Amino acid sequence: MRFAVFGAGGVGGYLGARLADAGHDVHLIARGDHLDALRTDGLTVESVAGDTAVELPATDDPADIGPVDYVLFCVKAHDTREAAADLGPLLGDDTAVVSFQNGVDNERWLAEEVGESHVVGGVAYIFSTIAEPGVVEHTGGPARFVYGELDGERTDRIAALDDALRSCAGVEAVLADDIDVELWRKFAFICAHSGMTAATRLPVGDVRDAEDSWRMYRRVVEEVCAVARANDVALPDDTAAEWVEFAQELDADSYSSLHYDLTHEKAMELDALNAAVVRHADGTDVAVPMNEAVTAVLRPWAERFADG
Ligand SMILES: NC(=O)C1=CN([C@@H]2O[C@H](COP(=O)(O)OP(=O)(O)OC[C@H]3O[C@@H](n4cnc5c(N)ncnc54)[C@H](OP(=O)(O)O)[C@@H]3O)[C@@H](O)[C@H]2O)C=CC1
Numbered sequence: 001m002r003f004a005v006f007g008a009g010g011v012g013g014y015l016g017a018r019l020a021d022a023g024h025d026v027h028l029i030a031r032g033d034h035l036d037a038l039r040t041d042g043l044t045v046e047s048v049a050g051d052t053a054v055e056l057p058a059t060d061d062p063a064d065i066g067p068v069d070y071v072l073f074c075v076k077a078h079d080t081r082e083a084a085a086d087l088g089p090l091l092g093d094d095t096a097v098v099s100f101q102n103g104v105d106n107e108r109w110l111a112e113e114v115g116e117s118h119v120v121g122g123v124a125y126i127f128s129t130i131a132e133p134g135v136v137e138h139t140g141g142p143a144r145f146v147y148g149e150l151d152g153e154r155t156d157r158i159a160a161l162d163d164a165l166r167s168c169a170g171v172e173a174v175l176a177d178d179i180d181v182e183l184w185r186k187f188a189f190i191c192a193h194s195g196m197t198a199a200t201r202l203p204v205g206d207v208r209d210a211e212d213s214w215r216m217y218r219r220v221v222e223e224v225c226a227v228a229r230a231n232d233v234a235l236p237d238d239t240a241a242e243w244v245e246f247a248q249e250l251d252a253d254s255y256s257s258l259h260y261d262l263t264h265e266k267a268m269e270l271d272a273l274n275a276a277v278v279r280h281a282d283g284t285d286v287a288v289p290m291n292e293a294v295t296a297v298l299r300p301w302a303e304r305f306a307d308g
C-alpha cells in the first residue's frame, strides 16, 4: 500500500519507518534540517521497541508524491490548517487522511479543508521526538495507535489500514468502535498530563507528591470527561478513574510533549489542549476552572513561542 506521512517527526517518522519495514511504499513529508537529513542520511529510529533505519523518498512538496492510499497526518495541531491546505496532490477518490494528533478538533479542521469523506480519526500513545535531524527517538509509551472511520463504519480502507498497522513490528494497532470516544478518552489524559507537567515544569512524580497539584491533575481529567459527556460523547463512566490509576503508575520522571515544547522554546499545542477544553465547555453547563487555570498559566509561554 502507498502511504504519505505528512509531518515525519516523533509520531509520523516512527510510523513511517515501521510501515516501510513491513514492506509498504512510504513517502515522507518534512521540512528544514530534518528534511535535509532524511534526504542525505535516511531516517533512523532509536526505539525501546527495537531500532531501525530506512531510506525513504522525502520531500516538502506533496506534488512530488501524487495520490496515495493513506496520508498519515502527524503535524502538531497548530500546523493542521496550513498543512491541510497542501493535501490536494495526495488525494485520490478514496484516500484516507488519518490524523494521529492530540486534540479533538483536528478531524473537523481537516474535513473543512478536504471533505469529511477523506478523514479518518486516530490517536497515538507513544513518547517519541526528533532527537536530532533525521533521528526519531522513541523513549517509552506502548506505541499504541487507535483509529477508526468518523462514522464508525468498517470500510474496506479502514480494514486494510488495520491489516497494514497490525503487520508492523513495534506497533500495537487498535481499530476503534467509536473513534470519537477514543479521541476524548486520550484528550482527558493528555490535558491533565501535558497541562500539569508543563505548568509545573516538573515530572508527574513531583505532581503526585504535592497534594494540591495531584488534586488539580485529577480535576483536569474529571472536567474534560464532563465536557465530553456534555458534548454527547459516550465516554465510559470509569474513564476518569482509569486515567488517575494509570497516572499513579506512570514512571515518576514522565513528562509530556507539551513540556518538551515549552522547555525547547517550540510552538505549543495549548490551543488544541486545555484551551480547547475551555472552548468546548462554552455553551454547556460544565465549569472548567482547572483547565482555565492551566491555560492562563501557559498562555504567555504559548504566545512567546508561537512562531516556533
Ligand atoms: N511525540 C509524541 O510522543 C506524541 C505526539 N502526539 C501528537 O502527535 C502530533 C505530532 O507530534 P510530534 O510527532 O511530536 O511532532 P513533531 O514536531 O515531532 O513532528 C511534526 C513534524 O511535521 C513537520 N511539519 C509541520 N508542518 C509541516 C509542513 N507544512 N510541511 C512539512 N513538514 C511539516 C514539523 O516541522 P517543524 O519542526 O519545522 O515544525 C515536524 O518535523 C501532535 O499533535 C502531538 O501532540 C501524540 C502522542 C505522542
Ligand SMILES: CC(C)(CO)C(=O)C(=O)O
Residues within 6 Å of the ligand: 102, 124, 125, 126, 127, 141, 190, 193, 194, 255, 256, 257, 258
Ligand atoms: C501520552 C503522551 C504523554 C505520550 O503518549 C503524549 O501523548 C504526549 O506527550 O503528547
